[in-house]
Amino acid sequence: SAVISQKPSRDICQRGTSLTIQCQVDSQVTMMFWYRQQPGQSLTLIATANQGSEATYESGFVIDKFPISRPNLTFSTLTVSNMSPEDSSIYLCSVGVLAGRPSGEQFFGPGTRLTVL
């Protein structure tokens, strides 16, 4: 499986500010995704990060609030903009369609734990 890293691992931010989370993979991957996990909850897909084009957002998530970049096949960023306490969550990136792996398998980064005061 791929080695996936995220930065920062955790942060405490003030409301109204923005935080950019980075996701780095040690090999080229076709698919990259961003998920949110609110406290005590399961994971919800925010968007699919498309290389070289705009991300595809799920219902309830918009580009102005969660801008995403994916400049190449190994790196993506998610920005949480104009934060409020409701944005306190764990944010996870995942990758899929790895060479030599069964189609559909997804692997997750270690997550970024965000607390907004």
Next chain:
Amino acid sequence: SQQGEEDPQALSIQEGENATMNCSYKTSINNLQWYRQNSGRGLVHLILIRSNEREKHSGRLRVTLDTSKKSSSLLITASRAADTASYFCATDGLMDSSYKLIFGSGTRLLVRP
């Protein structure tokens, strides 16, 4: 909305016992995957089972899939304290080629030493 529902929501067992978790989903799927999450950290991929498979094993893990009932189960045999974690099932839809996953609500497993 979440595709999968899992039960039980929480499970407490003694070390050495077996743990069984169940997952139900709503629409036809390509694959179903099980993940483990320790204390709000990243997800560890456990196993993927395809829609045309009925059972799969990996070490102490056994996964079954019943597409007629739209359900799956994860069995952990001879549990250890280190198995204490939350377990999630996730599916990708048959009619959706985007590979995006929809997660179940999760089961919190506590293995008592």
